[in-house]
Amino acid sequence: MESPEQIRDRLLARFPGAEISVVTNPGIAAQHSLLLGAAHARAIAEFLRDDPTLKLDQCSNVTGIDWPEKEIVETKNISTPDPANPAAPPKVVEQKTKRLQPGFLEVVYHLYSITHRHGPVIFRLRTGNRTDQATVPSLTPVWRSCEFQEREVFDLFGVTFVGHPDLRRILMWDEFKDHPMRRDYVEPDDYEWEPTPHGAVLEKAKAHYPTPPAPAAVAPVKGAVA
Amino acid sequence: MSLDPLPLCLLFSSALFCLGLIGALARSNTILVLLGIELMLNAANLNFIAFWRYGPVTSPATGVMFVIFSIAVAAAEAAVGLALIIAVYRHQKNIRLQEANRLKG
Amino acid sequence: MTLSGPLTFLLQLPLASAAGAADAFLERLPLVARDWVTSWLPEPWRWLVNSLLSIAVILSVFGLLFAYVTLAERKILGRIQNRPGPNRTPIPFTKLRFFGLAQPFADGVKSLTKEDVVPRGADHLLHFLAPVVLLAFSILTFAVIPYGRHLVPVELNAGVLYFFAAGAATELAVFMAGWASRNKYSLLAAMRALAQLISYELPLLLAWVPVVLVAGSLSTTEIVAAQAGWQFNVIPHWHVFTPWGAAGFAIFMIAALAESNRSPFDLPEAESELIAGHLTEYSGFKYALFFMAEYFGMIALSGMAITLFLGGWHAPSPYVEFIPSYVWFMGKLSALLLGFIWIRATFPRLRMDQLTRFAWKFLVPLALINLGNAAFWSLSFHWSGPFQILRWLISVLVVVGPFVLLGRKLSAGVAPRVYRYAV
Amino acid sequence: MSVSDLSALNAQRATPGARVREVHDSFHGDLLEVSMGPHHPSTHGVFRMIVTLDGETIVKLKPVFGYLHRNHEKLGETVTYLGSMPYTDRLDYLSSMTNNWAYALAVEKLAGQAVPERAEYVRVILAELTRLLNHTCLAGFLMQDCGCSGTPLMYAFREREYILDLFESLSGSRMMCNYQRFGGCRVDPSADWLAGAQKLTDRYGTFLDEFETLLTGNEIIMARTQGVGKLSPELAISAGVTGPMLRATGVNYDLRKVDAYGVYPRFDFRVPLGDHGDVYDRYMIRVLEMRESIKILQQALAGLPAGPIMDPKAKLRSFRPKAGEAYGRIEGPKGEIGFYLLSDGSPNPYRYRIRPPSFINLTVLEDMCLGHTVADAVIILGSVDIVLGEVDR
Amino acid sequence: MTAALVLIAVFTLATAAVALSLRNLIHSALLLIASWFGIAAFYLWAGAEFVAFAQVLVYVGAVSMVVLFAVLLTRRSRADTVIAPDSVARAISAVITGIAVFGVLGAAILNTSFARLSPAGVPPLPSGTGVSPVISAPTATVRDIGMQLMSTHAAALLIIGILLTVALLGAVVLAAQDGPESKQESP
Amino acid sequence: MLGTGLLQGLGVTAKNFVGSFHDPARLTTIEYPEVKTKLPEAYRNFPFLVTENATDPMGTLRCVACQICEKECPPQCIYIEKSKDKKPDATGKPQLFPAVFAIDTSVCMSCQICVEVCPFEAIKMDQVYEIATTDRFSALLLNREQLAKSNAYYHEIHPTEAAEVDARLAAERKAAEEKAAAAAAAKAAAAAAKASPVAKPPLTA
Amino acid sequence: MFKRDSEDCPLSQEVTPPPPAVTEAERDELRRQGILLTSLQELYTWGNSHSVWPLNFGLACCAIEMIAASMAKFDIARFGSEVFRPSPRQADLLIVSGTVTKKMAPQVIRLWNQMPEPKYCIAMGACAISGGPFKQGYNVLKGIDRFIPVDIYIPGCPPRPEALLHGLVQLQKKIQGFKLTGPDAPRHLRDDQPCNCPVPEFGEHDLEPPANPEVWTAPPAIVRKD
Amino acid sequence: MDAHPYAFLALFAAVAVAFPLALLAVAQLWFRFFQPPKPSVDKGAVYECGIAATGDSWIQFKAHYYLYAILFLIFDVEVLFLLPFAVTFTTLPVGALVAMLVFILLLAEGLVWAWHRGHLEWK
Numbered sequence A: 001m002e003s004p005e006q007i008r009d010r011l012l013a014r015f016p017g018a019e020i021s022v023v024t025n026p027g028i029a030a031q032h033s034l035l036l037g038a039a040h041a042r043a044i045a046e047f048l049r050d051d052p053t054l055k056l057d058q059c060s061n062v063t064g065i066d067w068p069e070k071e072i073v074e075t076k077n078i079s080t081p082d083p084a085n086p087a088a089p090p091k092v093v094e095q096k097t098k099r100l101q102p103g104f105l106e107v108v109y110h111l112y113s114i115t116h117r118h119g120p121v122i123f124r125l126r127t128g129n130r131t132d133q134a135t136v137p138s139l140t141p142v143w144r145s146c147e148f149q150e151r152e153v154f155d156l157f158g159v160t161f162v163g164h165p166d167l168r169r170i171l172m173w174d175e176f177k178d179h180p181m182r183r184d185y186v187e188p189d190d191y192e193w194e195p196t197p198h199g200a201v202l203e204k205a206k207a208h209y210p211t212p213p214a215p216a217a218v219a220p221v222k223g224a225v226a
Numbered sequence B: 001m002s003l004d005p006l007p008l009c010l011l012f013s014s015a016l017f018c019l020g021l022i023g024a025l026a027r028s029n030t031i032l033v034l035l036g037i038e039l040m041l042n043a044a045n046l047n048f049i050a051f052w053r054y055g056p057v058t059s060p061a062t063g064v065m066f067v068i069f070s071i072a073v074a075a076a077e078a079a080v081g082l083a084l085i086i087a088v089y090r091h092q093k094n095i096r097l098q099e100a101n102r103l104k105g
Numbered sequence C: 001m002t003l004s005g006p007l008t009f010l011l012q013l014p015l016a017s018a019a020g021a022a023d024a025f026l027e028r029l030p031l032v033a034r035d036w037v038t039s040w041l042p043e044p045w046r047w048l049v050n051s052l053l054s055i056a057v058i059l060s061v062f063g064l065l066f067a068y069v070t071l072a073e074r075k076i077l078g079r080i081q082n083r084p085g086p087n088r089t090p091i092p093f094t095k096l097r098f099f100g101l102a103q104p105f106a107d108g109v110k111s112l113t114k115e116d117v118v119p120r121g122a123d124h125l126l127h128f129l130a131p132v133v134l135l136a137f138s139i140l141t142f143a144v145i146p147y148g149r150h151l152v153p154v155e156l157n158a159g160v161l162y163f164f165a166a167g168a169a170t171e172l173a174v175f176m177a178g179w180a181s182r183n184k185y186s187l188l189a190a191m192r193a194l195a196q197l198i199s200y201e202l203p204l205l206l207a208w209v210p211v212v213l214v215a216g217s218l219s220t221t222e223i224v225a226a227q228a229g230w231q232f233n234v235i236p237h238w239h240v241f242t243p244w245g246a247a248g249f250a251i252f253m254i255a256a257l258a259e260s261n262r263s264p265f266d267l268p269e270a271e272s273e274l275i276a277g278h279l280t281e282y283s284g285f286k287y288a289l290f291f292m293a294e295y296f297g298m299i300a301l302s303g304m305a306i307t308l309f310l311g312g313w314h315a316p317s318p319y320v321e322f323i324p325s326y327v328w329f330m331g332k333l334s335a336l337l338l339g340f341i342w343i344r345a346t347f348p349r350l351r352m353d354q355l356t357r358f359a360w361k362f363l364v365p366l367a368l369i370n371l372g373n374a375a376f377w378s379l380s381f382h383w384s385g386p387f388q389i390l391r392w393l394i395s396v397l398v399v400v401g402p403f404v405l406l407g408r409k410l411s412a413g414v415a416p417r418v419y420r421y422a423v
Numbered sequence D: 001m002s003v004s005d006l007s008a009l010n011a012q013r014a015t016p017g018a019r020v021r022e023v024h025d026s027f028h029g030d031l032l033e034v035s036m037g038p039h040h041p042s043t044h045g046v047f048r049m050i051v052t053l054d055g056e057t058i059v060k061l062k063p064v065f066g067y068l069h070r071n072h073e074k075l076g077e078t079v080t081y082l083g084s085m086p087y088t089d090r091l092d093y094l095s096s097m098t099n100n101w102a103y104a105l106a107v108e109k110l111a112g113q114a115v116p117e118r119a120e121y122v123r124v125i126l127a128e129l130t131r132l133l134n135h136t137c138l139a140g141f142l143m144q145d146c147g148c149s150g151t152p153l154m155y156a157f158r159e160r161e162y163i164l165d166l167f168e169s170l171s172g173s174r175m176m177c178n179y180q181r182f183g184g185c186r187v188d189p190s191a192d193w194l195a196g197a198q199k200l201t202d203r204y205g206t207f208l209d210e211f212e213t214l215l216t217g218n219e220i221i222m223a224r225t226q227g228v229g230k231l232s233p234e235l236a237i238s239a240g241v242t243g244p245m246l247r248a249t250g251v252n253y254d255l256r257k258v259d260a261y262g263v264y265p266r267f268d269f270r271v272p273l274g275d276h277g278d279v280y281d282r283y284m285i286r287v288l289e290m291r292e293s294i295k296i297l298q299q300a301l302a303g304l305p306a307g308p309i310m311d312p313k314a315k316l317r318s319f320r321p322k323a324g325e326a327y328g329r330i331e332g333p334k335g336e337i338g339f340y341l342l343s344d345g346s347p348n349p350y351r352y353r354i355r356p357p358s359f360i361n362l363t364v365l366e367d368m369c370l371g372h373t374v375a376d377a378v379i380i381l382g383s384v385d386i387v388l389g390e391v392d393r
Numbered sequence E: 001m002t003a004a005l006v007l008i009a010v011f012t013l014a015t016a017a018v019a020l021s022l023r024n025l026i027h028s029a030l031l032l033i034a035s036w037f038g039i040a041a042f043y044l045w046a047g048a049e050f051v052a053f054a055q056v057l058v059y060v061g062a063v064s065m066v067v068l069f070a071v072l073l074t075r076r077s078r079a080d081t082v083i084a085p086d087s088v089a090r091a092i093s094a095v096i097t098g099i100a101v102f103g104v105l106g107a108a109i110l111n112t113s114f115a116r117l118s119p120a121g122v123p124p125l126p127s128g129t130g131v132s133p134v135i136s137a138p139t140a141t142v143r144d145i146g147m148q149l150m151s152t153h154a155a156a157l158l159i160i161g162i163l164l165t166v167a168l169l170g171a172v173v174l175a176a177q178d179g180p181e182s183k184q185e186s187p
Numbered sequence F: 001m002l003g004t005g006l007l008q009g010l011g012v013t014a015k016n017f018v019g020s021f022h023d024p025a026r027l028t029t030i031e032y033p034e035v036k037t038k039l040p041e042a043y044r045n046f047p048f049l050v051t052e053n054a055t056d057p058m059g060t061l062r063c064v065a066c067q068i069c070e071k072e073c074p075p076q077c078i079y080i081e082k083s084k085d086k087k088p089d090a091t092g093k094p095q096l097f098p099a100v101f102a103i104d105t106s107v108c109m110s111c112q113i114c115v116e117v118c119p120f121e122a123i124k125m126d127q128v129y130e131i132a133t134t135d136r137f138s139a140l141l142l143n144r145e146q147l148a149k150s151n152a153y154y155h156e157i158h159p160t161e162a163a164e165v166d167a168r169l170a171a172e173r174k175a176a177e178e179k180a181a182a183a184a185a186a187k188a189a190a191a192a193a194k195a196s197p198v199a200k201p202p203l204t205a
Numbered sequence G: 001m002f003k004r005d006s007e008d009c010p011l012s013q014e015v016t017p018p019p020p021a022v023t024e025a026e027r028d029e030l031r032r033q034g035i036l037l038t039s040l041q042e043l044y045t046w047g048n049s050h051s052v053w054p055l056n057f058g059l060a061c062c063a064i065e066m067i068a069a070s071m072a073k074f075d076i077a078r079f080g081s082e083v084f085r086p087s088p089r090q091a092d093l094l095i096v097s098g099t100v101t102k103k104m105a106p107q108v109i110r111l112w113n114q115m116p117e118p119k120y121c122i123a124m125g126a127c128a129i130s131g132g133p134f135k136q137g138y139n140v141l142k143g144i145d146r147f148i149p150v151d152i153y154i155p156g157c158p159p160r161p162e163a164l165l166h167g168l169v170q171l172q173k174k175i176q177g178f179k180l181t182g183p184d185a186p187r188h189l190r191d192d193q194p195c196n197c198p199v200p201e202f203g204e205h206d207l208e209p210p211a212n213p214e215v216w217t218a219p220p221a222i223v224r225k226d
Numbered sequence H: 001m002d003a004h005p006y007a008f009l010a011l012f013a014a015v016a017v018a019f020p021l022a023l024l025a026v027a028q029l030w031f032r033f034f035q036p037p038k039p040s041v042d043k044g045a046v047y048e049c050g051i052a053a054t055g056d057s058w059i060q061f062k063a064h065y066y067l068y069a070i071l072f073l074i075f076d077v078e079v080l081f082l083l084p085f086a087v088t089f090t091t092l093p094v095g096a097l098v099a100m101l102v103f104i105l106l107l108a109e110g111l112v113w114a115w116h117r118g119h120l121e122w123k
């Protein structure tokens, strides 16, 4: 199978002017991916599906990833496959540049070819930001398998897929307002009692029960269950 | 009761007949009209049986025979009548009697 | 009112037992017992008490049978599925488990004390009436079945017709239940039930017409009487042992399965599709009544099948005639009920269209053809010698031929498949 | 199917309700909208379908998910890599061993860990046992949906108990095995255990014979399932359908062959393929797959090498894979089960995503059900083989 | 005897009357079925066993189904089965007509002397004793009916056969014809 | 075809029905409250804390309250409070101990991760399952006293594993003792060698 | 101690009769009620305890073990409880077998409400009791007893089928302890006890209310002091 | 007392109706004395898989159900005529047999016609 670079070159030849870049995966798995611009994504997807040498007829997996806004104190090569974070020159450590890297949402597609039995080809789409421009083109018209998965990404991450036939919440109820898979999601404060609170729960526990009882109280506490 | 059984039966049957008549005339729902007619038929059957039972002996089962035929006819009538109602309803979404007149034509 | 009545009865007992199988003491025991009880009463009351006693006995016997059929069903189903089934419920007030024989009564007590919920939107009157009507009619069908040599509650000239007329009203009850609940599943189930019941009522009716044709009577007692006697003392003259009778019996039983909503025709209660079907909104004892009516229906239909095809209360051979007739009847009944349960444990459910197709395109034509077969059988009764063999041959052919043809047509496009492999 | 056909198909998709007749038509009666589930005996859990019926024919079917959405992926981001392992048991709770494997495989890809040969063999043995277990139960449940009064299900569970006994004596739990580790398996199967597995493998064929006698030739089942819920291979591929459901449409795609992960290339087995893509094919493909699984088991048990069961370099505590991402997938009993992991170098994954086969297989549920009856919808759903823990995660 | 007759008559008439005056069509239909039962009881009372059971089988078992289906099929969408009230004037006139007819008929019946018919015609009713009573229906056993049906009334039988077949065809064609709008789609 | 498949099916069920009366493989039921399944040794259900000495369970807990299990437990159902003071453990080495050790069994998923990560063989998996209760809080939140079970019990439910653990612990202890002895000897030697005029009191370890 | 015999597992106080010694008050009560009432009571509790029909209702993994409990090896039928009714109208026992998500909770509560009295509830598995391993999830209800009264809790994840059987036996014992009259009578035999559990609404972030205060009061918290 | 031949049937019918009513009455007694009714909003609501019920279930149905009813009605009547025929079958003249044959064939023709037209298919 062609490498992502080869695919990128072919795609650039086929769609001149499209934003396509290769995102290298620094990990051991080395599953590199393509980053596509929203404008040509649909056309490129169709090309990937129909191109006789690639024939990526199965879109196996659609995933959302949340990259919240973060303050980058020093430009060290952060070991995420994040190309918006160019390999910084190692010398400028002194400068301590404080830079606000804007947040965005990313959708990752894993493609395989059943005809040629190869894959995966991975590509990513990114939204403009995490609030008002959280849109990417929907690829459901290209691969049916995206239908529910894109709905799920919409539900949990809040990415709006333009052109999706039936974009509704899928896992949470319709009245629900938040996008729980986002990293800044605040859980509802339904804390009432937990015998063994830890971490974030502990904070809630403290908020709800400011005066901690004596440790002896760990011993049986009668619950008023009707 | 001082009455003989036969007049009693006949009274019963005529009462039923009149009830059917009232139903058929008073109600505007075609199904009920049909049911009224059905009742009238039944009333007639009652007469057959009453006369067969208390009337002069002719042949052993004539009255019963009539009733059986009558039941068959009534069944056929019910089937066709109600099918008609359904057909009418399909065309005009209504089975009120007055509006059914529009069917002709 | 003197003691003489009872005493004479007691005196008669030994005499009765001496008079042969038909009058054996055991054979007459139920009647004797009943008459003994009523002989204490003044004449004007005897008829009433006699009748009430008979009805009470029927109700209690079949009530008990119902209880134990449900238990047997659970246990046999369990056995078929490699488990013992209910066996832990003790007899009340004791700790004796006794194979869980008290289980149905525990269920009964539970149902009696279970809250009765009627949905707000429901048609309360019909919701209440449906189980009552259903049970009443299924009880009514017990009136004409001959349970033993002398045991037929009421002998009617058109007994068989009476049986099916009373059975016809069950459709109404099912409809009432489904419609009154105002539940979508119930309504769907009610419509299904209606379509199913009317589709199978017809083969059910047509299946026994041949019996009437051969026996020449609509009276249940006479039909049983027509099946008396044995060939070589081992092959009884039951209708089921003739080609048309076997076919009729099969059709009858299949239709009976469907009429009593038993698997594989339990579509109205198809759990996997329609929750509990028309019973979805029934709770407490009303539900139990439905349950009871369903089993009563099943028992009654089996009883009728025995009467029509399996020689009624006749023993299968003169050598075992000393066993009272009602025991034979009950034995046959149990065997049929066992068959019902066995089938339930094995078969999946049909789909609605297949169900109706099976009735209209398979059973009804077969039953009609079988009618002709019986006519032929009855017209050729005097054929003997080689003709006898011919008679059997023709009759069997008339059964098997259409069966194969129609079966082929019915199962067209459905066949086991061969699969290919990729290496 | 050509490209334009596919596009047309998807365009049709893009206008939901286009196929639904909204005109009120008296002959056909009112359309009845029935909700099947979340509490429904045959939705295999808390799945819900909103079915619009014309009489009994389905003119529209909308699946509703999320009644068992347990925030698996979110929790996966808050616990360590090891801590997610027991959670994967609870994904597809009928086949925890394969879930474990898929997850372990993804992590091993991410962290570049090697697996000793013995562990690979044991994994194959357990995965195939899981396949037997899952397919047997599925056949039982499918027959239950067809209206059997529990008998096939009971037989299926009888066999399941034997397999679970094996799992339990190996891993300590019947269902939630939590057995695979990154770089091997948690405990080494003893000789006794292997003998038990061998015994089970030897007699499983007999059970399958009996099971098939009960079901496969049964006319009612054939009538109920043949020609019902047909799925075309083109649509199946486009919709990402995987596993036995895909192979039932005739597409030869089995990850055990395609990806050749683990030690599968060493075994000789075939991939059964269906030609109709209907419920009967889906059922039969699974039965035939079980027979192939028995073959694999025989070979794996015979060829099980000695050696360590865990990579000695594998770390249990403070396991921090290098930053990067990896997608690992295996052929689970229900289809391609994959894990997509994104590491930022911390002990917890930054993103933990499961590719749930039965969820994606459900994409075509409506397409398969339209025009069939409620009863068909039930068995079509049954033949998809869903487990809600995995569908909703 | 007469008491039973009166009971049956009251039951039948009452159910029929209520059935025809109810606004809920399903209730009407079910009550009417009850009244058909009453009629069957009357037949039994009169000793016409076969007819009684035939009445139940056909009316309660089959006609009722047809009626119920018709009711369910012809309801205005989403509305209850309750139908709109009928015009009062029409009802009143109908009742008056009915009562008038009944008056005429009743007077005629009461003024006719049936005495000369009765004694000769009444067949003796055998007495039954409850269980296993030997009840032979008064005159018309099924065999009698059959003999007569097959001899004297064979022609009528054929006519009925034709009638039934025609009714079957007609009703099926009427009920199953495709409505005007149902042609445009095929889901 | 034509019903033969159905008949075969009936045959299978009949075989099972008859078999249920004589063939144990066709009547697989374990009559639970009277007969209990023999649990495999590996069976795990809920953790417990191992104590060395059953007579003094709280004094001889192996747990040193290192809180690793608490951190690693995926659903976070372990709650530990370290003691303020130290107690000598089996080897006599002074160790912290858990002043509070609670496991919320209404949350615990018996995943065994706490057992795997515990470096002190202090927490092991139990095999109880008959713990249905009417009261959630008093019965399902187990404290230190309820969790502590003797090593003998451990041997009883997991004989092989316990033997291995004991052997390992014994070896470790022996090594530790030897090391300690060696260290002590070395120290003594050093002390002797370094006999300084100002004898400082040794710092407590 | 943790490991306890199935026999002496205490039942909740409002139901379990105090130790065998009959108090004077009870004796009075008995005398007053007479032998008829006591035998009626015995009959009632006998019938109800041996005919517990569960609702055919499974939620998650625990449901599989529930099914397993009804299968050949464990055979819940021996207790007369294999009649899994699909409709709540005919069921006596709601086995909450698995994770109750917030999206599912209203349905479970509605089902509970639609069951006729007497009805019992078994919370099977960690999830049903407290949310279990998924407790910290945003969509997971932290225990079904927040909304409906639970009779028996069966911990475990999943509890073995035997554990469910054990729970059932405990329930039978509890039923056998029912009094027909008096203040000890169970909920459904008294007219001063409501039986409707309000169904929560789907809110924008959480269920509203997150718990039913009539059924549930949280015991005091234990908070780590750090 | 001179009982009417069908009095037993009447009695049987009366008992058959009374039996379920009596059982229900016993249940009612229980509720009267021990178990107070506990109605509630949800309990009275129609069951729909746990979802709050939507839409009315009393809807209009497909006409197809009607065809079955008609077929059944007609054939029911046919059976009615078959019975007296069957009872007397052995004693009948040939002419009667032919008449009956024609009768049956006429109706069978109806069945064949309906079959042919596809009205026997459940839709």
Ligand code: SF4
Binding pocket: F062, F063, F064, F065, F066, F067, F068, F069, F070, F080, F117, F118, F119, F120, F121, F122, F123
């Ligand atoms: S049990 Fe083990 S891991 Fe947990 S605190 Fe104690 S010593 Fe540490």
Ligand code: SF4
Binding pocket: F046, F047, F072, F073, F074, F075, F076, F077, F078, F103, F107, F108, F109, F110, F111, F112, F113, F114, F115
């Ligand atoms: S077994 Fe698992 S869930 Fe339970 S306490 Fe240990 S780590 Fe926590």
Ligand code: SF4
Binding pocket: D090, F109, G060, G061, G062, G063, G097, G098, G099, G124, G125, G126, G127, G128, G132, G133, G156, G157, G158, G159
């Ligand atoms: S308690 Fe465990 S097994 Fe049960 S549902 Fe929850 S996660 Fe699944």
